[in-house]
Amino acid sequence: MNQTGKTKNMIVTTMFMALTVVMMFTPLGTLRLPVVSVTIAHIPTIVAALVLGLKQGIMVSLSFALTSMFIAIISPTSVLDPFFANPLISVLPRVLIPVTTYYVSRLFKKDSKVGIMVSTLLGNLTNTFGVYTMLYLIYAQAILEQSGNSAVSLIIGAISTSTLIKSVIVVLIVTPTVMALRRVIKK
Template sequence: MIENVLLRGKFKTRQVTIIGMLSAVTIILGATGLGFIPIPPFKTTIMHIPVIIGGIVEGPVVGAFIGLMFGIFSIIQAINTPTPVSFIFINPLIAILPRMLIGVTSYYVYKLLCKKSKSFGIICGTVVGSFTNTLGVLGLIYVIYINAYANALHISYKTAVNSLLALVLNGFISAGMAVAVSFPIVMALKKVRK
C-alpha cells in the first residue's frame, strides 16, 4: 500500500527502495529499542542516522518520510517504556517535526557544499542533520515544556535549563557517531548510483 502511494507521488523505484530499506532499519531500531540509548533523563538515539542517509542520498522528501518513521517510534517508545518525561515525546510537534527536518536539512547542506567537495558536503550535511534533531527537540522542550520538565524531575528551573544545555553537548557525540556511520554508507551509495 505504501509503495502504491509513493509511486503515485512520482517517486522513482530507487527512491521507493531506499525508503523501504531505511524505514525497515528505523523500524528494527525502534521496535527492538536498539535505536534508543538511555542517558537520563531522556534516551539518546541513533535513529537519526537512516534519516540522514536517506536525505543525502535521495533528497529531502525521502529524508522527511524516513524521519516520520523515526518520529512515530519516538511516540511509541514514550508510551511503551515511560520515564518521568515521556509525556514530552507524546507531543507530535516534538517527536515528529524535528525528526522530519533531519533529512531536509542534511540534504540541503550537502547539496550546497558538495560542489566544492563531496566528502565535505556529506560530513557537514550529517552534522547539521544530527544537530537538527538535537537542537530541534531540546529547543521545543525548552519553549513548550520547560516548567513541566522541571516539575516532572523535581528540579529547579535553572537546573532544568542547565540539563538541557548539557544534553546539547551530548549532541556532539551523536553527530560524531552519525558521521562515522553515515559517511562510508553515503559514499558507497553515491558510487553505486553513478
C-alpha cells in the first residue's frame, strides 16, 4: 500500500473509532425496543475488520472496549455495569470481535454476501458470549451477592432476550454497509 493509501486507511480507522465513542456516549449506540435495549456500538468494529482489515478492526475495538470500561467506572447504571471496570470483562472479549470477524470472513470469497453475514453474526456473538462468559467466570459469586440472583439466571436472561434481536439488527446494518464501502473503496 502506498503512502496515500496508508493515510486514507488511517483516517477511515480514526473515523470509525470516533463513531464508536459517539455511539457509546449517545443513544445511537443502543436501540431501545419495547422489551429490551440492544447495544450496537460494536458495529464499527465489525465493519472496520471487514473493510479495512484485522489491525484496523482491533484499533476500533479498543476504542469500544476502553470507552465501555471508562463508562463503567464513571457512571454505572445496571447491576452488571461495575464489573465492566475490569478489562477482562470490558476489553478482552471486545478485542476478539474483529479477530473472529476477520478470520471467518477469510473463509469466504472476498465479496460474498453470505460471508459478510456469517462473519458479522459470529463477530457479534463473540462479543455477547465473550462478555457473559468472563462475567460468569470471574464474578459469579459477586453477582449473586449484589443482585440476589444467580449469575447463570441473570446471564441466560440477558442472552435470551436480546441476542437474537441484536444479531438480526447487526447483520442487517453491517451487510449493506460493508458491501457499499467495499464498492466505494474499489473505485
